[in-house]
Amino acid sequence: MNTHTVHTTCPSPLGELLLTGEESGGRLTLTSLSPPGRRGAPAVRAEDRDDRAFAEVRRQLDAYFAGRLTRFSLPLAPVGTPFQLRVWQALEDVPYGRTTSYGDLAARLGVPRAEIRTVGQALGANPLLLVRPCHRVIGSDGSMRGYAAGVERKVWLLTHEGALQPALV
Numbered sequence: 001m002n003t004h005t006v007h008t009t010c011p012s013p014l015g016e017l018l019l020t021g022e023e024s025g026g027r028l029t030l031t032s033l034s035p036p037g038r039r040g041a042p043a044v045r046a047e048d049r050d051d052r053a054f055a056e057v058r059r060q061l062d063a064y065f066a067g068r069l070t071r072f073s074l075p076l077a078p079v080g081t082p083f084q085l086r087v088w089q090a091l092e093d094v095p096y097g098r099t100t101s102y103g104d105l106a107a108r109l110g111v112p113r114a115e116i117r118t119v120g121q122a123l124g125a126n127p128l129l130l131v132r133p134c135h136r137v138i139g140s141d142g143s144m145r146g147y148a149a150g151v152e153r154k155v156w157l158l159t160h161e162g163a164l165q166p167a168l169v
Contacts, residue, residue: 005031006050007042010058013065013160014153019054020044022077028053029077032127035149040125064130067160070096072131080125087122094136097162101140124148136163 003024010017015036021028034041056074063069078088090109094100106112106119123134129149135157139145147154158164 007044
């Protein structure tokens with residue numbers, strides 16, 4: 001069966017999201033979700049835009065941002081190393097509105113303490129931000145360590161999910 005790479009954009013509180021996927025036989029598999037300015041976002045061609053193919057993805061994103069969806073249910077096909085895929089899959093065990101630390105995630109994956117940095121590197125390469133919720137991984141001291149979409153977006157997402165209290169200004 002022929003597979004075709006397609007893309008669209010989706011407005012969100014984080015900015016215009018770039019969605020990419022593989023379409024085959026009328027079925028879309030999401031491969032990437034990138035906010036504006038994300039390093040390593042996939043290059044796309046205007047002629048490969050297909051807004052209709054992403055209707056379900058957009059529906060679920062809209063529900064998430066409206067506070068009505070706490071877990072995505074989409075066919076996914078991220079590209080990464082076997083280790084990265086294992087780390088990204090483990091993110092699905094971190095519930096909405098909760099956080100875990102890099103160390104705790106590494107321990108669950110059986111990664112030695114001396115190699116925790118490899119877990120952080122895998123999280124930084126996660127092509128499916130939001131859907132595979134790497135924003136829920138924080139420093140063991142509660143600090144907001146790096147996030148490929150920017151720490152300010154990580155804070156916004158954790159506040160949106162109720163894991164952080166809104167700052168009073």
